[in-house]
Amino acid sequence: MVKIAEIDSLAKEFSKLPSIGPKSALRLTYFYINNKPLIGNMVNALNNLMNNVDKCNVCHNITSKSVNPCLYCSDINRNKYQICVVESFQDVDSIESSGTYNGCYHVLGGVISSLNNISYDDIYVTDLIRRVNKNDTFEIILATSFTLEGDATAMYIKSLFKDYSNISFSRLASGLPRGANLEYIDENTLGRALSGRVQYDS
Numbered sequence: 001m002v003k004i005a006e007i008d009s010l011a012k013e014f015s016k017l018p019s020i021g022p023k024s025a026l027r028l029t030y031f032y033i034n035n036k037p038l039i040g041n042m043v044n045a046l047n048n049l050m051n052n053v054d055k056c057n058v059c060h061n062i063t064s065k066s067v068n069p070c071l072y073c074s075d076i077n078r079n080k081y082q083i084c085v086v087e088s089f090q091d092v093d094s095i096e097s098s099g100t101y102n103g104c105y106h107v108l109g110g111v112i113s114s115l116n117n118i119s120y121d122d123i124y125v126t127d128l129i130r131r132v133n134k135n136d137t138f139e140i141i142l143a144t145s146f147t148l149e150g151d152a153t154a155m156y157i158k159s160l161f162k163d164y165s166n167i168s169f170s171r172l173a174s175g176l177p178r179g180a181n182l183e184y185i186d187e188n189t190l191g192r193a194l195s196g197r198v199q200y201d202s
């Protein structure tokens, strides 16, 4: 097999992408050798992404660099005292498509997981504390996954606010399957789980 450094180098970059193993990484690399005109488009798209897309300074959801805080955080018609804590951008999309929520979000960027080496320092919990003051009444909806890690993260977040009497915590209604990741729950089920959310007393 011919060893070409450029091929190795691109395949190595592809293999860093989620769900891409070494074979798929090589397949994608070969695809570009056969489709060189597409390389320019990909480079442009990635550059645009790097230059124009960012995370919201307040909730860490995805946003355009020119709109920060994001559209949800800056929408005066949304309830800023209701914060739905989710793991990922995709979860925000899922909740939005359920059409049942008019509060704000806080995107953690993951859940605490010893298996994946993710500690509380790696998710945006400190910023959540910064968003909540002790003078207003808040509802924090803990919408992390119904997994061990999701539950542990919800419990951990609640414990951070043990001195706050002005916050009520809720979790999505039961009826969602164990192990469920919000991203894969259909919007009607998610909408029902959100409307029927229950007080969370971990």
Ligand SMILES: [Zn+2]
Pocket (backbone or CB within 6 Å): 056, 057, 058, 059, 060, 061, 069, 070, 071, 072, 073, 074
């Ligand atoms: Zn935001």
